[in-house]
Amino acid sequence: MESDSGHLNDLSVVKSVSLTSALEKELERLILTGELEPGERINEIHLSNRFGTSRGPIREATRSLEAKGLVEVVRNRGVFVRRLSVEDAIEIYDVRAALFGQAGRLLAERMTDELLAELTRLVDEMDVVAERGSFDEYYPLNLAFHNLIVSSCGNRTLMAEYHRFVNKLHLFRARALVQGGGLAVSNREHRAMLEALASGDGDRAQMTHWRHVALAKRRLIAAVDGASRID
Amino acid sequence: MESDSGHLNDLSVVKSVSLTSALEKELERLILTGELEPGERINEIHLSNRFGTSRGPIREATRSLEAKGLVEVVRNRGVFVRRLSVEDAIEIYDVRAALFGQAGRLLAERMTDELLAELTRLVDEMDVVAERGSFDEYYPLNLAFHNLIVSSCGNRTLMAEYHRFVNKLHLFRARALVQGGGLAVSNREHRAMLEALASGDGDRAQMTHWRHVALAKRRLIAAVDGASRID
DNA sequence: CACCTTTGTTCTGTTGACAGTTTTCACTCA
DNA sequence: TGAGTGAAAACTGTCAACAGAACAAAGGTG
Numbered sequence: 369m370e371s372d373s374g375h376l377n378d379l380s381v382v383k384s385v386s387l388t389s390a391l392e393k394e395l396e397r398l399i400l401t402g403e404l405e406p407g408e409r410i411n412e413i414h415l416s417n418r419f420g421t422s423r424g425p426i427r428e429a430t431r432s433l434e435a436k437g438l439v440e441v442v443r444n445r446g447v448f449v450r451r452l453s454v455e456d457a458i459e460i461y462d463v464r465a466a467l468f469g470q471a472g473r474l475l476a477e478r479m480t481d482e483l484l485a486e487l488t489r490l491v492d493e494m495d496v497v498a499e500r501g502s503f504d505e506y507y508p509l510n511l512a513f514h515n516l517i518v519s520s521c522g523n524r525t526l527m528a529e530y531h532r533f534v535n536k537l538h539l540f541r542a543r544a545l546v547q548g549g550g551l552a553v554s555n556r557e558h559r560a561m562l563e564a565l566a567s568g569d570g571d572r573a574q575m576t577h578w579r580h581v582a583l584a585k586r587r588l589i590a591a592v593d594g595a596s597r598i599d
Numbered sequence: 600m601e602s603d604s605g606h607l608n609d610l611s612v613v614k615s616v617s618l619t620s621a622l623e624k625e626l627e628r629l630i631l632t633g634e635l636e637p638g639e640r641i642n643e644i645h646l647s648n649r650f651g652t653s654r655g656p657i658r659e660a661t662r663s664l665e666a667k668g669l670v671e672v673v674r675n676r677g678v679f680v681r682r683l684s685v686e687d688a689i690e691i692y693d694v695r696a697a698l699f700g701q702a703g704r705l706l707a708e709r710m711t712d713e714l715l716a717e718l719t720r721l722v723d724e725m726d727v728v729a730e731r732g733s734f735d736e737y738y739p740l741n742l743a744f745h746n747l748i749v750s751s752c753g754n755r756t757l758m759a760e761y762h763r764f765v766n767k768l769h770l771f772r773a774r775a776l777v778q779g780g781g782l783a784v785s786n787r788e789h790r791a792m793l794e795a796l797a798s799g800d801g802d803r804a805q806m807t808h809w810r811h812v813a814l815a816k817r818r819l820i821a822a823v824d825g826a827s828r829i830d
Numbered sequence: 831c832a833c834c835t836t837t838g839t840t841c842t843g844t845t846g847a848c849a850g851t852t853t854t855c856a857c858t859c860a
Numbered sequence: 861t862g863a864g865t866g867a868a869a870a871c872t873g874t875c876a877a878c879a880g881a882a883c884a885a886a887g888g889t890g
Binding site: 411412413423427443444445446 | 840842843
């Protein structure tokens with residue numbers, strides 16, 4: 369209980385942002401980091417004791433999280449951290465592919481030299497660590513690469529939606545599977561995306577970006593099939 | 600006040616669905632029908648009197664609507680029905696195009712003869728009323744056509760997101776503009792989509808569906824430019 | 831021994847009240 | 861007349877309490 373006081377302080381300090389939204393952020397963090405596990409029930413009383421507030425703001429925060437798809441509310445039973453099935457995860461990949469493809473198209477049409485250099489640098493770095501097979505180093509670079517593309521596409525709505533869905537994938541119980549697949553293979557797709565972005569061809573950029581996620585989805589399906597055959 | 604009792608009854612009858620979600624649905628309806636206008640403030644006390652509840656459930660409902668992007672919450676000042684700028688609407692069109700394109704691709708890969716017949720029937724009907732220039736008849740057919748495609752694509756996540764964004768466009772102040780553009784022109788695009796769906800070619804279906812929304816976006820921009828030049 | 835009933839506990843759903851902030855509006859003074 | 865001022869009204873933020881549903885454990889019955 370004491371170990372959480374660090375976050376508690378943050379909550380009480382920022383009175384200007386309303387308790388509810390601070391609680392919402394904190395709960396979202398707890399969910400996305402896995403401190404609150406998928407399927408787990410969120411006890412309003414426990415939380416209100418833990419954060420030193422009443423149940424009201426907590427209820428409001430959870431309603432918000434429900435609309436965002438992070439928790440599920442069952443009447444008279446409580447709110448539960450949402451658990452994503454394989455089918456849900458696969459569906460999200462389709463949505464993500466569509467959004468990412470659109471981001472690629474938009475970015476291709478407003479590309480700058482600086483951005484291209486930065487993206488190229490990231491891909492080069494990924495090549496290096498991919499050769500070493502170091503997933504722990506590859507992962508943050510990969511994340512930064514995708515984020516930079518989506519954040520630079522010039523469409524804030526699209527960006528917000530994309531991040532919402534990437535976040536939701538954290539609720540997937542077999543989350544390790546989404547990170548599977550060959551590093552080198554994935555980075556070869558990154559290069560194709562880079563070239564399309566550099567060419568300024570929107571159609572081509574959309575296609576390469578879309579396909580990158582579509583292939584990741586296929587790798588996920590393959591991994592799931594493999595895992596289920598073992599089970 | 601009395602004129603709303605019809606909806607009030609619905610609220611009180613369905614005790615099994617929790618007051619909050621019933622209120623949320625009702626508020627969403629009020630917003631989307633324009634009974635609560637964009638920019639208008641939502642008064643918690645008025646609403647609680649109107650619906651005969653306390654403020655708690657109303658606050659929870661509005662938090663949910665905030666997460667859905669229908670209202671905006673300002674601390675100590677209240678919640679306001681969200682107002683969409685032209686830029687917001689245009690951004691939404693990009694997201695919608697991406698999602699609709701993806702729906703087209705998915706549908707092309709699982710097309711049935713019955714569905715194709717139904718879609719063809721709708722397009723044929725639209726041709727008839729388009730020739731008459733009857734927008735009031737065209738609009739529901741057009742809506743049904745798009746909904747049928749998205750609902751049949753087999754991805755419920757995608758469907759829900761698509762509808763969420765189409766709903767959000769109701770908050771666009773110059774909403775009439777989104778419905779502009781030639782009826783016949785739009786229906787010619789529908790035919791191209793139909794052919795792609797019938798061919799079972801996912802790439803082609805995605806492209807035609809994406810382009811249909813992209814062209815609608817272009818028509819919107821043109822309409823906005825025209826309108827602003829008049830102002 | 832298994833199953834149903836009952837009772838007590840825990841938790842959510844909802845409410846009404848209080849505190850603090852924003853807004854309104856009448857009043858004063860230049 | 862009009863800008864500034866200060867009190868009052870209105871409203872939101874938060875809380876504590878009550879009512880009722882779901883759940884778990886103990887006891888009774890075939």
